[in-house]
Amino acid sequence: MPTFPFSETDPIQHHGPPPKTSEVVIVGGGIVGVTTALFLAQRNIPVTLLEKGRVAAEQSSRNWGWIRKQGRDADELPIVIEACRLWRQLAEECGEDIGLNQTGVTYLASSDKKMAGFEEFMKIAAIHQLDTRLLDSDETAKLIKGASRRFKGAMTTPSDMRAEPWLAVPALARLAARKGAKIVENCAVRTLEISAGKIRGVWTEAGYIETSSVLVAGGAWSSLLLARHGVSIPQLSVRVTVAATAPLPEIYPGAAADEHIAFRRRQDGGYTLAPGGSNLLYLGPDAFRHATKYLPALMANPFGTRYFPFAPPGYPDSWSTPRDWAPDSRSPFEGMRVLNPVAERSGLRSVERNFRRLFPQFETVRLKASWGGMIDAMPDVVPVVDRAEAIGGLFVATGMSGHGFGIGPGIGRVVSDMIQGNESGHDLSRFRLSRFYDGSAVRLGPAL
Numbered sequence: 001m002p003t004f005p006f007s008e009t010d011p012i013q014h015h016g017p018p019p020k021t022s023e024v025v026i027v028g029g030g031i032v033g034v035t036t037a038l039f040l041a042q043r044n045i046p047v048t049l050l051e052k053g054r055v056a057a058e059q060s061s062r063n064w065g066w067i068r069k070q071g072r073d074a075d076e077l078p079i080v081i082e083a084c085r086l087w088r089q090l091a092e093e094c095g096e097d098i099g100l101n102q103t104g105v106t107y108l109a110s111s112d113k114k115m116a117g118f119e120e121f122m123k124i125a126a127i128h129q130l131d132t133r134l135l136d137s138d139e140t141a142k143l144i145k146g147a148s149r150r151f152k153g154a155m156t157t158p159s160d161m162r163a164e165p166w167l168a169v170p171a172l173a174r175l176a177a178r179k180g181a182k183i184v185e186n187c188a189v190r191t192l193e194i195s196a197g198k199i200r201g202v203w204t205e206a207g208y209i210e211t212s213s214v215l216v217a218g219g220a221w222s223s224l225l226l227a228r229h230g231v232s233i234p235q236l237s238v239r240v241t242v243a244a245t246a247p248l249p250e251i252y253p254g255a256a257a258d259e260h261i262a263f264r265r266r267q268d269g270g271y272t273l274a275p276g277g278s279n280l281l282y283l284g285p286d287a288f289r290h291a292t293k294y295l296p297a298l299m300a301n302p303f304g305t306r307y308f309p310f311a312p313p314g315y316p317d318s319w320s321t322p323r324d325w326a327p328d329s330r331s332p333f334e335g336m337r338v339l340n341p342v343a344e345r346s347g348l349r350s351v352e353r354n355f356r357r358l359f360p361q362f363e364t365v366r367l368k369a370s371w372g373g374m375i376d377a378m379p380d381v382v383p384v385v386d387r388a389e390a391i392g393g394l395f396v397a398t399g400m401s402g403h404g405f406g407i408g409p410g411i412g413r414v415v416s417d418m419i420q421g422n423e424s425g426h427d428l429s430r431f432r433l434s435r436f437y438d439g440s441a442v443r444l445g446p447a448l
């Protein structure tokens with residue numbers, strides 16, 4: 001059993017060689033790539049998923065494990081409602097315990113202003129008949145047991161869920177493989193083969209695969225691969241820090257956050273913790289190139305992100321990362337099998353301090369594990385889910401902007417239909433690739 005966080009030293013679970021030809025090729029073994037492969041395989045479409053490192057080793061295992069409808073962008077909501085249904089179905093089908101539980105999500109408010117800010121989502125929730133409701137101070141105290149602070153109130157959605165990402169995504173990959181998807185780990189896609197405006201194949205480190213459809217679901221690496229082929233998406237990555245406690249008495253079975261800390265009970269009885277506002281953006285060529293597109297997000301939350309002048313070598317937007325390479329030479333993707341940033345010490349100190357301050361009964365609590373992750377963000381905090389107009393057969397599902405785990409199976413289902421030329425069943429215009437270049441104003445989605 002691989003240890004967590006996954007790294008390139010973990011044993012390969014899905015072996016090559018890749019096939020010489022495949023109807024569909026998926027780049028990236030995160031929740032988006034894995035569930036797309038699964039839905040295609042269930043319909044007997046020959047599909048090959050290529051992962052440069054290990055399945056779920058990047059964002060899809062490092063996340064908090066919240067599966068929430070609460071606080072979603074209005075256009076994502078119908079997809080995440082479907083995703084919640086799919087999570088239940090897939091948890092059954094995969095036959096493994098992925099820690100899926102309906103335990104609720106709660107946002108805690110310290111001020112009347114924060115409470116007033118919930119009203120907008122309450123209107124969206126009403127349209128979709130969600131069970132989201134506002135709690136007063138007493139009701140909040142009853143829900144979050146033993147909190148030292150008195151909150152003004154909260155917004156809560158009892159039907160929201162949690163799952164253990166590092167169990168769930170590998171289990172779904174195994175299910176996809178059983179259904180017939182060919183998954184190959186340690187196999188980077190170096191370049192796409194395009195002629196006469198159409199996808200013809202992909203060049204991988206293990207040779208060429210002929211295909212007519214490619215889905216780029218490469219998380220933080222998507223823009224690097226796409227830019228090499230003239231498809232520009234203003235995607236950047238921010239580093240975040242997460243920690244885990246050992247098992248503790250239950251204070252709340254679900255996931256909750258205030259302005260200082262986010263916490264989520266795990267299946268083993270411990271809590272997964274994250275500090276508020278600890279995002280770090282490494283400045284690289286893409287950050288400068290796309291800076292103006294991020295101005296609205298910056299103005300909405302001027303202190304939400306800190307900046308560092310350069311990324312460690314090998315990161316997607318590092319100054320030294322090549323932007324062009326040949327199909328038969330080593331690409332930046334093999335250069336970093338698993339993007340594995342270390343947790344920030346200051347973030348860990350703050351999370352430990354704030355958790356103990358909020359729950360003084362855990363005065364002696366120690367963090368048993370910590371890790372970092374790179375969130376792939378878009379300027380409007382909603383993903384790109386589209387086909388590339390200029391290149392026939394090229395599909396993109398990326399930039400999940402910090403909330404792609406919960407919605408993942410919904411995106412996978414939608415994209416699998418898009419690839420097959422079927423109606424997706426949802427209005428996807430908000431997620432179109434062209435929105436950054438067709439003169440549309442940036443319309444910010446909610447940040448958490």
Ligand SMILES: Cc1cc2nc3c(=O)[nH]c(=O)nc-3n(C[C@H](O)[C@H](O)[C@H](O)COP(=O)(O)OP(=O)(O)OC[C@H]3O[C@@H](n4cnc5c(N)ncnc54)[C@H](O)[C@@H]3O)c2cc1C
Nearest residue numbers: 028030032052060063064066189218219373400404405406
């Ligand atoms: C700390 C943290 C907390 C989060 N908390 C939540 C949460 O509670 N709830 C929620 O809904 N979301 C959460 N998210 C966001 C969520 O984890 C991501 O949105 C989601 O996992 C993205 O999935 P993905 O498949 O798009 O990308 P990823 O999981 O990043 O997978 C992309 C994969 O593509 C591979 N790849 C890239 N380029 C290539 C190539 N050229 N060839 C082959 N393989 C390639 C990479 O190695 C990687 O494994 C969180 C994220 C982080 C980092």
